[in-house]
Amino acid sequence: MERYRLTQTDLGDGMKPWVAIVALAMAFDVAAQDAASAVQMRASNDPDTRYVIATLDAIRSQWRRPADLPATAECFVLIEQRPGGEVVSARVQPECAFDRNAAATIEAAVIKASPLPYRDFESRFRPEMLLRFGNEDSNAPLASLPEPMRRFDAPPTPVEQRAIQAERDARLARIRAKRNQALRDAQDAKRRLYLLEISSSINDAWVRPDHFPRDVACPMRITQAPGGRIDAVETLPDCPYDEDGRRSVVAAVLRAEPLPYEGFESVFERVLTLQFLPRK
Numbered sequence: 001m002e003r004y005r006l007t008q009t010d011l012g013d014g015m016k017p018w019v020a021i022v023a024l025a026m027a028f029d030v031a032a033q034d035a036a037s038a039v040q041m042r043a044s045n046d047p048d049t050r051y052v053i054a055t056l057d058a059i060r061s062q063w064r065r066p067a068d069l070p071a072t073a074e075c076f077v078l079i080e081q082r083p084g085g086e087v088v089s090a091r092v093q094p095e096c097a098f099d100r101n102a103a104a105t106i107e108a109a110v111i112k113a114s115p116l117p118y119r120d121f122e123s124r125f126r127p128e129m130l131l132r133f134g135n136e137d138s139n140a141p142l143a144s145l146p147e148p149m150r151r152f153d154a155p156p157t158p159v160e161q162r163a164i165q166a167e168r169d170a171r172l173a174r175i176r177a178k179r180n181q182a183l184r185d186a187q188d189a190k191r192r193l194y195l196l197e198i199s200s201s202i203n204d205a206w207v208r209p210d211h212f213p214r215d216v217a218c219p220m221r222i223t224q225a226p227g228g229r230i231d232a233v234e235t236l237p238d239c240p241y242d243e244d245g246r247r248s249v250v251a252a253v254l255r256a257e258p259l260p261y262e263g264f265e266s267v268f269e270r271v272l273t274l275q276f277l278p279r280k
Contacts, residue, residue, distance in 0.1 A: 051124040054117035059131070063109035066102045073097040074134030076163050077106050081127060085115030093163045097134070106133055130163060191267040195274065197260040203279050206252035209244045216240055217277040218249055224270060228258030236273075249276050 075096035080088040090110035092103040118125060218239040223232040233253045235246045261268065 047121065047124050051117065051121040054121065055129065056131070058113040058116050059109050062112040063105060063133075066105060069098065069102050069134075072134075073102070074132055075103060075106060076159075077110065077131050077133065078163070078167060079110055079116075079129045079131065081114075081116055081129070083118065083122075083125060083127075085118035087111055087114035087116060093130070094166050095159055095163055130160070187267065190264065194260065194264040194267045195272075197264070198256075198272070199274060199276070201256040201260060202249075202252050202274075202276065205255035206278065207248060208278065209248050212245055212248075212278070213240075214278070217275040218245070219273065219275055220249060220253070222253060222259070222272045222274065224259055224272070226261065226265075226268060228261035230254060230257045230259065252276075 075098040076093035077096075078089075078091050078093055080090075082088060087110055090107040092098070092107060096103055098106070218241050219236040220239065221232075221234055221236060222230065224230050230253060233250050235241070235249055239246060239249075241249065
């Protein structure tokens with residue numbers, strides 16, 4: 001006889017509530033009893049039971065258990081959905097014992113079943129659901145939630161706890177990664193602005209020599225102290241300018257002292273290598 005038990009766990013730390021559906025099957029040749037039990041449970045007036053059965057039915061109708069899937073294999077699938085039942089994502093969890101192809105069939109079935117049941121279940125809707133598939137006869141009716149059912153306020157099983165913790169860790173990792181990337185992007189943008197301000201200050205102080213080539217850059221190295229005070233400046237050997245051009249660049253840097261510093265303390269560099277490109 002095919003049996004299911006239902007677990008609902010409300011998570012702390014401000015996370016969204018989950019509904020965990022734990023399916024445990026016993027393979028006995030009593031199909032008539034299964035059918036009778038299924039009819040009885042489907043006639044239940046309990047709204048949580050009806051919501052769970054409707055959701056499982058919708059997904060199961062789109063899934064065919066692979067013939068080569070071991071009878072004992074089980075797989076957790078985390079489903080995210082919007083009000084109305086539109087599926088946002090379906091992801092197998094680390095405890096999934098299905099191979100990659102079998103796991104993909106479960107995820108695909110959830111997507112195909114979208115939108116999941118919602119009408120008449122608005123008060124029971126959960127934005128996240130953790131379902132477990134496996135251990136059931138693929139040809140048996142998706143049905144029974146017979147007594148005794150686990151209390152809705154019962155603690156999660158060890159497997160459920162691991163799945164919950166894995167999802168929490170993954171969420172935190174995604175948040176940290178996004179935050180760190182945003183910080184790096186902001187720092188990179190600030191450094192680009194810093195170098196642009198320095199180049200602009202040098203250009204403003206530069207006096208073009210006679211017969212100076214246009215659109216030709218000259219690499220140079222500036223050593224400075226906090227506050228923008230210049231300790232040393234030199235053009236690098238691969239600078240294509242003649243002697244007058246090189247001196248004009250060095251003189252422009254010295255006239256631009258102090259170089260921009262205030263507001264750029266976090267991206268200050270004591271030794272800068274810049275490409276001097278005249279804009280005049």
